[in-house]
Amino acid sequence: MSFNFEENKTTTILGHSGCGKSTLLKLISGIIDPNEGTITVGNTSDRLGKIAYMQQRDLLFNWLTVKENAILPLRIKGNYKDFSDSDVLQKAKILGIENVLDYYPLQLSGGMKQRVAFLRTILQDSDFILLDEPFASLDAIRRLELYNWIENIKEKINKSFILVTHDIEEAIYLSDIVIIMLPGSNNFIHVKNITIPHPRKNSIITSQKFVKYKKQLLEDLQNVKNY
Amino acid sequence: MLKIINKLFNYFLEWYMAIIIFLILIVIWQLLSNFKLIEPWLLPSPIDIIKELINSKEFMIYHTGVTAIEVISGFLLAIVLGAIFGLMMNLSKVLQKSLLPYIIASQVIPIFALAPILIVWFGAGFLSKIIVVFLISFFPIVIGVFDGLKNYDTDMENLLKTMGANKIQIYLRLRIKLALPSLFSGIKVSSVSSVIGAVVAEWIGSKAGLGWIMKVSGPLFQTDRVFASILLLSIFASILFYVVKLLEINLSKINKGV
Known part of the structure; x- marks a missing residue:
């Protein structure tokens, strides 16, 4: 094919x-x-x-905060510093999760966790x-x-x-x-x-x-x- | 300060039954001695033991220090080498197959049989004690790390891979984190047995330490001194255990925020 x-x-x-x-x-x-x-x-x-890949499970790391989870792909590539916090915040706002950035995944509902996983996916530079x-x-x-x-x-x-x-x-x-x-x-x-x-x-x-x-x-x- | 008092009070509320039982036993013990139901050279009263602790304060502190240094050095060595060996066995099947049998073998030899030889080889000073402590506490730690590193989540590892993570990053970000609870189980077991290791080694051949005090004081019927040493040993072992537990709570919690 x-x-x-x-x-x-x-x-x-x-x-x-x-x-x-x-x-x-x-x-x-x-x-x-x-x-x-x-x-x-x-x-x-x-x-x-x-290529950023969002799987069926949200696959959030329960020991990291929402923000730490979201910027994980940037940290792994080592280019977090080039990236501005305001950009993360702006995208989090569109997804309606700007108020939970310091929470841990287990404190969130299923829908919110899915949005966090989505934020993490779109933050990846791909x-x-x-x-x-x-x-x-x-x-x-x-x-x-x-x-x-x-x-x-x-x-x-x-x-x-x-x-x-x-x-x-x-x-x-x-x-x-x-x-x-x-x-x-x-x-x-x-x-x-x-x-x-x-x-x-x-x-x-x-x-x-x-x-x-x-x-x-x-x-x-x-x-x-x-x- | 107020916070600490508050915490202690809560602790008391939670454990008051255990504390009351402890106090009752102490009182009964004291009364048995007061009414001369048990000879003091067989079982010294709690007050005698405290008196002995205070009277030979400097002597006791010195020997507690000796034992503490032996335990802590051997214990830390076991943590470092245990973590390294556990990791190596996880990374390489060849290393696992060649090392694991010897690590198990080192554990099946009774430490009581091994200690005299080690003292002949390495002398009656610190070195032989540290080696005995190391041998007794190494096994639970290395097995803890090895088993802990077997925990993994394929989906999460795939996720990290698609983010561009290399093998080292996968270990640092995920594998090691997932292995920490198992590592700490091993360290907790070792924290208690390492104290036993030091006492055994001191018993067999030494010139200082709480084990040595017990060995030389027993035959002289200085039972108050023996009991004082036991008391200090238990306090030291408890402190060590709780320090490890505190570290565990802070480092190895995987499900945060609940």
Whole structure:
């Protein structure tokens, strides 16, 4: 299979459970290497440290404060000093977690922890951001809130997102391109462009265009099942 | 100051039953001696022991100091080498396979059998005592580090890798932190047994220390002196244990803020 992820766009990989979505993200991020073929970012296949990867669990370090957790990628690369506190604060504000920067993760709710993990992911100095069902553990209302925050933050940063999910609404809300992944096989099919303008608001969920996309994707997914 | 008093008071409230039982036992002990139910040369009364402590204050302080230096040196050596060996065995399978059998073997030889030889080899001074203390406290620490470093979280390590962390950073940021609780279990066990090690070594061959006092005072029926030494040893071992515990609370807490 061959696919180019476009810059400054959000691409969502949609597929049934167990079709290899998470494995694909592990491959892209560089945690595992492909048996055959190459994955390159820019001109190099050396990907570790170049792609931020937010996994399903929030994976916050319980012995570090929220702020220390968020700036961990900067500390590891040793470029925290080049980075201003005000930038961290500004992004934390957009995510609504500016008041808990000195708290420890265990003092926060699930939704907040997820936002902290998201902040940490976008603070990492990388052009690509991988999100592996990051909001699966949250309830519907929290998720809508988070989609809103993500839309707001995408305005501020120029980054390419690759999102993996099995939630059709999440896929439409957040992405420019939706790909449906075939179970067991090695092919992407049904690339769909979502042309709703950014930044999107929660009200789009009930818009006609949104519902139309949803219907199409649902059909596509069912077709994939019969493949 | 007020804070400390407050804390002590809370401590009393929490442990008052234990404290009352302790006081009752002391009173019974004192009464048994007062009414000459037990001969004082067999079991000196608490007051006699305190008197002995005060009368031979300088003598006691000197020998407590000797034992303390032996224990602390051997104990610190065991922590440093235990951490290094535990880490090395974690990093290299070859080192693990070649070292672990000897580390276990060093532990199955009774220290009582080994101590006389060590005293012949290294003399009756500090060095032989430090080696005995080291041998007795090394094992729990090295095993604590080794087992602790086996705890890891693949997802968290992958996360650090995607941030660009190298192996050293993964150890510093994550692995070692996750190993600290297990390391401290080992250190706590060792903190108590290291005192036993020093006394055993002093007993077998020395010219100073609380173990030496006990050895020479017993046959002379100076039981008050023996008991005074036991008291000082227990106090010293307790202090050592609580210092370690305090460090543990400050350093190894993984779930902060709860």
